[in-house]
Amino acid sequence: MVGEHLLSAIGARTVASVSAFGQFGVFGWQMIRWLLPGSLRLRTWVRAMPLFYEVGNRTLPVIMITGTFVGLVLAVQSFDQLKAAGFEQRMGVLVTITLVQELGPVLAGVMVAGRVGGALTAELGTMRVTEQISALMVMGADPIRHLVVPRFLACLLLTPLLTFFCDLFGSVAGWFIAVQLKGIPSTPYWYYIAEAIEKWDVMVGFTKSIVFGGAIGVIACYKGFHCRAGAEGVGRACTESFVVSFITILITDFFIGYFLSGLYRGIYGFKSLV
DSSP states (O other): OHHHHHHHHHHHHHHHHHHHHHHHHHHHHHHHHHHHHHHTSHHHHHHHHHHHIIIIITTHHHHHHHHHHHHHHHHHHHHHHHHHHTOGGGHHHHHHHHIIIIIHHHHHHHHHIIIIIHHHHHHHHHHHHTTHHHHHHHTTOOHIIIIIHHHHHHHHHHHHHHHHHHHHHHHHHHHIIIIIITOOOHHHHHHHHHHHOOHHHHHHHHHHHHHHHHHHHHHHHHHHHTOOSHHHHHHHHHHHHHHHHHHHHHHHHHHHHHHHHHHHHHHHOOOOOO
């Protein structure tokens, strides 16, 4: 009897998960179907302008603080090891390439998922609970075209820009530790960075940030559109939006990094930082 109940619960959970995944696929396809026509309409960009401010300007201070202190921590932790090996003047290479390829896109994505993704989910979830989305459908307007596409474009386009500021402030923070506190000459610090950082490294970080931004936008809007009724349903949708976005960022970061790393070795061979 206990085994039957356990199997029944597992089966019901599996069916619900597969159903939710199918709903997400349909939702994503509907958004993609409206993305190109919507991006060619001026009205879509007019709707997206307040979202650009929300995603970009209001998230920038958090990104600046995050990038700065991550750069400080990386510089402090790496100085002693590099000095013991005689490579302390190349400390900027380690700090900057770590930020550009990995930590910058990931941390910017996590900050966007936490601050922007939750807000988008709460906004759309409230509209769902108060039946504003149903009212749009009754009036003959497609809610995905009017509500989802502008929010997706804001997350997709602003996340790479926020990643750039995270990388910039982290690199400057590493310079502050290296030059102002550890006495490393400033000219070699920037010279080795310019020699080591390639366009490929920037492309890797840019690609990751675009994927992260797009994933955050789709997940946040989907959770808002399919939240349960009541304040509890909206709150749970916000929590699920951040958790799913965070896990998606980590998983896609691994696969994108693994694929691009192998592609780089296949084209250019192994890369040395020193």
